[in-house]
Amino acid sequence: xxxxxxxxxxxxxxxxxxxxxxxxxxxxxxxxxxxxxxxxxxxxxxxxxxxxxxxxxxxxxxxxxxxxxxxxxxxxxxxxxxxxxxxxxxxxxxxxxxxxxxxxxxxxxxxxxxxxxxxxxxxxxxxxxxxxxxxxxxxxxxxxxxxxxxxxxxxxxxxxxxxxxxxxxxxxxxxxxxxxxxxxxxxxxxxxxxxxxxxxxxxxxxxxxxxxxxxxxxxxxxxxxxxxxxxxxxxxxxxxxxxxxxxxxxxxxxxxxxxxxxxxxxxxxxxxxxxxxxxxxxxxxxxxxxxxxxxxxxxxxxxxxxxxxxxxxxxxxxxxxxxxxxxxxxxxxxxxxxxxxxxxxxxxxxxxxxxxxxxxxxxxxxxxxxxxxxxxxxxxxxxxxxxxxxxxxxxxxxxxxxxxxxxxxxxxxxxxxxxxxxxxxxxxxxxxxxxxxxxxxxxxxxxxxxxxxxxxxxxxxxxxxxxxxxxxxxxxxxxxxxxxxxxxxxxxxxxxxxx
Numbered sequence: 001x002x003x004x005x006x007x008x009x010x011x012x013x014x015x016x017x018x019x020x021x022x023x024x025x026x027x028x029x030x031x032x033x034x035x036x037x038x039x040x041x042x043x044x045x046x047x048x049x050x051x052x053x054x055x056x057x058x059x060x061x062x063x064x065x066x067x068x069x070x071x072x073x074x075x076x077x078x079x080x081x082x083x084x085x086x087x088x089x090x091x092x093x094x095x096x097x098x099x100x101x102x103x104x105x106x107x108x109x110x111x112x113x114x115x116x117x118x119x120x121x122x123x124x125x126x127x128x129x130x131x132x133x134x135x136x137x138x139x140x141x142x143x144x145x146x147x148x149x150x151x152x153x154x155x156x157x158x159x160x161x162x163x164x165x166x167x168x169x170x171x172x173x174x175x176x177x178x179x180x181x182x183x184x185x186x187x188x189x190x191x192x193x194x195x196x197x198x199x200x201x202x203x204x205x206x207x208x209x210x211x212x213x214x215x216x217x218x219x220x221x222x223x224x225x226x227x228x229x230x231x232x233x234x235x236x237x238x239x240x241x242x243x244x245x246x247x248x249x250x251x252x253x254x255x256x257x258x259x260x261x262x263x264x265x266x267x268x269x270x271x272x273x274x275x276x277x278x279x280x281x282x283x284x285x286x287x288x289x290x291x292x293x294x295x296x297x298x299x300x301x302x303x304x305x306x307x308x309x310x311x312x313x314x315x316x317x318x319x320x321x322x323x324x325x326x327x328x329x330x331x332x333x334x335x336x337x338x339x340x341x342x343x344x345x346x347x348x349x350x351x352x353x354x355x356x357x358x359x360x361x362x363x364x365x366x367x368x369x370x371x372x373x374x375x376x377x378x379x380x381x382x383x384x385x386x387x388x389x390x391x392x393x394x395x396x397x398x399x400x401x402x403x404x405x406x407x408x409x410x411x412x413x414x415x416x417x418x419x420x421x422x423x424x425x426x427x428x429x430x431x432x433x434x435x436x437x438x439x440x441x442x443x444x445x446x447x448x449x450x451x452x453x454x455x456x457x458x459x460x461x462x463x464x465x466x467x468x469x470x471x472x473x474x475x476x477x478x479x480x481x482x483x484x485x486x487x488x489x490x491x492x493x494x495x496x497x498x499x
Contacts, residue, residue: 010040010046010047010050011047011050013038013039014038014047014051016028016029016030017047017050017051020051020058021050021051021053024057025057025058026057026058026059026060026080027058027059027060027061027062028051028058028060028061028062029060029062030042030062030063030064030066031062031064031065031066032064032065032066033065033066034066034067035066035067035068035069036067042063042066042067042068043067043068043069043070045072048071048072048074048075049072049074052072052074052075052077052078053074053077054077055077055079056077056078056079056080057080058078058080058081059080059081059082059083059105060081060082060083060085061075061078061081061083061084061085061086062083062085063085063086063089064085064086064087064088064089065087065088065089066089067089067090068086068089068090068091069089069090069091069092069095070091070095071086071091071095071096071097071100072097073097073099075097075099075100075103076097076099076102076103078103079102079103079105080105081103081105081106082105082106082107082108083106083107083108084100084103084106084108084109084110085108085109085110086110086111086114087110087111087112087113087114087133088112088113088114089113089114090114090115091111091114091115091116092114092115092116092117093116093117093118093143095116096111096116096119096120097120098120098121098122099122100120100122100123100126101120101121101122101123101124101125101126102122102125103126104125104126104127104128105128106126106128106129107128107129107130107131107152108129108130108131108132109123109126109129109131109132109133110131110133111133111134111137112133112134112135112136112137112157113135113136113137114136114137115137115138116134116137116138116139116143117137117138117139117140117143117162118139118140118142118143118144119134119139119143119144119145120145121145121146122145123145124145124146124147124148124149124150125149126149126150127149127150127151127152128152129150129152129153130152130153130154130155130177131153131154131155131157132150132153132155132156132157133155133157134157134158134161135157135158135159135160135161135182136159136160136161137160137161138161138162139158139161139162139163140161140162140163140164141163141164141165141166141167144163144167144169146169147167147169147170147172147175148169148172148174148175149174150175151174151175151176151177152177153175153177153178154177154178154179154180155178155179155180155181156170156178156180156181156182157180157182158181158182158183158186159182159183159184159185159186159205160184160185160186161185161186162186162187163183163186163187163188164186164187164188164189164210165188165189165190166183166188166190166191166192166195168192168194170195170198171192171194171195171197171198172197172198173197173198173199175198176199176200177200178198178200178201179200179201179202179203179223180201180202180203180204181198181201181203181204181205182203182204182205183205183206183209184205184206184207184208184209184228185207185208185209186208186209187209187210188206188209188210188211189209189210189211189212190211190212190213191206191211191215191217191218192217193216193217194217195217195218195221196217196218196220196221198221199221199223200223201221201223201224202223202224202225202226203224203225203226203227204218204224204226204227204228205226205227205228206228206229206232207228207229207230207231207232208230208231208232209231209232210232210233211229211232211233211234212232212233212234212235213234213235214234214236214239214261214264215229215261216261216264218257218258218261219258219261219262219264220262221258222258224254224258225254226254227254227257227258229243229257230243230244231244236264238260239257239260239261239264241364241436242256242257242260242364242435242436243257245436245437245438254437256433256434256435256436256437257437259435260435303365303366303367304317304319304366304367304368304369304432305366305367305368305369306368306369306370307368307369307370307371309370309371309372309428310369310370310371310430313371313426313428313429313430313470314371314430314443314444314468314469314470315430315470316468316469316470316471316472316473316475316476317369317432317466317467317468317476318466318467318468318473318476318477318480319367319464319465319466319467320464320465320480320484320496321360321462321463321464321465321496322462322463322464322465322484322487322494322495322496323462323494323495323496324462324491324493324494324495325461325462325463325487325491325493325494326491326493327453327461327463327491331490331491332453334490335357335453335487335490335491338483338486338487338490339355339357339483342355342479342482342483342486343355346478346479346482347479349418349419350418350419350443350444351418351419351422351444352469352471352475353467353468353469353471353475353476353479354419354443354444354467354468354469355465355466355467355479355483356432356440356441356443356447356465356466356467356468357447357452357453357463357464357465357466358440358441358447358448358451358452358453358463358464358466359451359452359453359461359462359463359464360461360462360463360464361461361462362450362451363434363440363451363464364434364435364436364438365434365435366434366435367432367433367434367435367440368432368433369430369431369432369468370430370431370433371428371429371430371431372428372429372431373427373428374389374390374391374394374426374427374428374429375389375390375391377389377390377429377431377439377442378390378439379393379431379439379442379446379448380448380449380450381393381442381445381446381447381448381449382446382447382448382449382452383449384449385449390429390431390442390445393442393445393446394420394423394424394445397420397445398420398424401420419444420445422444422470423444423445429442429445430442430443430468431443432466434451438450438451441466441468443466443468444468465480465483465484467479467480467483484496
């Protein structure tokens with residue numbers, strides 16, 4: 001105790017520091033201690049000198065919500081520090097000492113929610129740093145350091161700052177571990193193509209910036225699984241709509257965003273050969289990977305690509321565009337009743353085939369038919385207002401069928417629900433999605449409420465009809481033929497394009 005007597009006098013109001021020093025603790029945590037509530041203040045130089053003695057054993061320092069406005073250069077004595085958390089304080093650009101760069105064992109730094117404009121340039125030496133959080137400051141692009149040496153960096157959180165340019169050194173191919181980057185709520189105007197060198201990137205958030213040009217670099221980053229670009233003033237109106245689509249989870253529309261960027265990049269590379277490229281795409285109609293329907297409607301070209309992933313699940317799909325259909329008055333009810341009757345009879349309660357109808361004006365083309373994991377599939381089901389996962393949807397339908405069985409006192413489920421057992425144990429389900437990643441059909445379970453055919457009181461409409469089956473393409477043709485003939489009796493004016 002003798003050695004600590006002077007210390008006790010100085011730190012009498014800081015029991016956390018006393019305990020840490022007396023017991024050689026590896027962690028010092030100070031939370032929500034206002035600077036004026038204790039004497040001396042947390043910003044007192046002598047206090048910090050005593051808290052960070054030479055050869056300090058600390059490996060975690062947490063000072064959060066304490067109105068900290070300076071960090072002593074004696075922090076250099078904490079050579080074993082691996083975690084430094086100084087969030088929710090009052091630090092400014094001159095308050096973080098260059099000595100932080102000497103703490104080469106650091107793996108995590110969190111200085112979020114301060115008033116920083118810049119960071120110490122010495123931080124470029126932190127070769128073991130894995131996570132850096134500088135969110136909610138006032139940091140500019142010029143206020144950053146060189147990231148090239150941060151070869152172990154996994155996560156960089158920099159949202160809500162004042163950056164106008166993407167940090168050039170963050171495009172270095174030396175950042176082989178970097179998988180998560182967040183620059184949301186900055187003023188960044190461009191994503192450099194060199195950013196594609198960061199090949200392990202999985203999660204990128206660029207919401208609410210000033211991006212105007214297409215971020216073509218992302219088209220070369222195959223590992224991206226979460227991408228948020230909404231709230232940017234992209235000049236490409238179609239891409240802006242795609243980036244801002246809130247009808248579907250952000251993670252699910254990533255493939256559509258990347259496909260669009262790859263296609264645009266290819267068009268730019270081809271230049272004058274773009275027409276030949278488009279001709280080549282049309283020639284794909286003859287291969288086994290895609291089924292195409294070309295319509296004569298002047299405003300769009302219908303194309304559906306069937307991917308191999310769905311072949312073993314529900315591998316047969318036939319589509320048709322019905323134009324000039326009159327769904328006003330009683331016609332709409334007859335149209336819906338037709339689908340119900342065919343599902344019950346010719347489709348054998350959806351076990352043989354399933355019919356889906358969609359308002360073409362609600363679709364973003366082209367369409368894809370593929371299989372996805374049940375937990376990654378989300379659809380706004382018929383008569384619902386919010387998206388639900390395929391797993392939850394199937395669970396609810398199975399529960400409803402069991403309740404119906406008990407209510408009707410049956411020994412087996414009602415034949416109406418028999419189709420559920422075709423898919424209830426499948427890890428993947430077939431789905432039809434549009435170019436913006438919106439799931440418009442999940443056969444045999446449901447269609448999307450967002451694209452369903454609707455009653456039209458004044459105008460005619462164009463309707464996409466899709467028939468899917470796990471039996472054969474001949475079954476699809478049979479059901480489609482019946483559906484078209486019956487629809488013509490409801491609305492004799494229809495025209496159609498089928499493939």
